[in-house]
Amino acid sequence: MEASGEPARGSTVNLLWTGGWDSTFRLLQLLLTHRVPVAPYYLEDPTRASTQVELETMVCIGERLRAMYPHTRDLLGPIRVASVGDVVDDDEINAALREIRRRSFIGSQYAWLPAFCKHHAIGDMELGVHVDDKVQALVRPYAQQFDHPDGYSSVRVDSRHADTAEYRLFRYFSFPLFAIDKVGIDRQAQAEGWGEIMDMTWFCHTPVRGRPCGTCAPCLYTIEEGLARRVPASRRVISWFYRHLALPLKAPLRRIRARLRGGHGSRPAAPGVGRP
Structure with a gap:
């Protein structure tokens, strides 16, 4: 159809x-x-x-x-x-x-x-x-x-x-x-008097005790796109370490896993690189 x-x-x-x-x-x-x-x-x-x-x-x-x-x-x-x-x-x-x-x-x-x-x-x-x-x-x-x-x-x-x-x-x-x-959405919403409703919105994919986690993709985008205030301060600290220390390693690790799966199935994984 x-x-x-x-x-x-x-x-x-x-x-x-x-x-x-x-x-x-x-x-x-x-x-x-x-x-x-x-x-x-x-x-x-x-x-x-x-x-x-x-x-x-x-x-x-x-x-x-x-x-x-x-x-x-x-x-x-x-x-x-x-x-x-x-x-x-x-x-x-x-x-x-x-x-x-x-x-x-x-x-x-x-x-x-x-x-x-x-x-x-x-x-x-x-x-x-x-x-x-x-x-x-x-x-x-x-x-x-x-x-x-x-x-x-x-x-x-x-x-x-x-x-x-x-x-x-x-x-x-x-x-x-x-x-x-x-x-820009925030500015327009405040100008229209919609701030109360906008503050009710939700974005986190993996909440921790009912609050935004700071490390899932929507939380990262929220912080990077200028609305960090929507993530609790304690989770913003965790997010900073995640974005600057853990996140840069994810893409290289994915590439290593892909190479191991693709052509070297009989070989053991590299140290620290587990298989899902």
């Missing part, structure tokens, strides 16, 4: 919402600034320790929104939860991801996110891709700005690049936050 075409004016906006910083800001823009109906989607990954926290965060934010802004009761639809394990594998999308990963690493979610959209004929799922995001840099050479029928601008991959892996992988998405970074 192929994705549908451009959205019509007044149609419901499909938004990938995780309860995180970027997607929640976009939710607030849609509900409070543009006042358009939103269908929030969440793809549940049971292997991730933060899944339940993210779901609870979204419920709490939804309740707060409906209490503070009663008009959102008619605009914010129920969260459409799907399991990553139920997403149908797609050969074209997997091949495009492999091709892109030969040039630039992006996460495994870009196998199942576009496959989910393709299978459900969703042609304009909004993603919170922003400045400093790896995907933003990857998509930028192929990006085209367009005017949404509901009166705002967004970005998508230009169909003139239909022969590229980038188009095959990202054709199902639009990127309304393409030109703003996390600090």
Whole structure:
């Protein structure tokens, strides 16, 4: 099943919402600034320790929104939860991801996110891709700005690049936050009076006693992109040591493991390099 075409004016906006910083800001823009109906989607990954926290965060934010802004009761639809394990594998999308990963690493979610959209004929799922995001840099050479029928601008991959892996992988998405970074989001949210709700958002993948760990990828990005205040001070100290001492060793160790697996299966691993 192929994705549908451009959205019509007044149609419901499909938004990938995780309860995180970027997607929640976009939710607030849609509900409070543009006042358009939103269908929030969440793809549940049971292997991730933060899944339940993210779901609870979204419920709490939804309740707060409906209490503070009663008009959102008619605009914010129920969260459409799907399991990553139920997403149908797609050969074209997997091949495009492999091709892109030969040039630039992006996460495994870009196998199942576009496959989910393709299978459900969703042609304009909004993603919170922003400045400093790896995907933003990857998509930028192929990006085209367009005017949404509901009166705002967004970005998508230009169909003139239909022969590229980038188009095959990202054709199902639009990127309304393409030109703003996390600090810019913070400034805009504060100016709009949305700070209370934004502070409810969650980002850590491996929480420690219910608080951000400081060492998972979202925590590292949060610190590096100017919002270190969102990570507890004690975890920021741990994060500093992790980023400056442990993290630089990970890539060389991965390369050593790959070489050992690839051509020297009968040889023992090098000292200190275990096999998973």
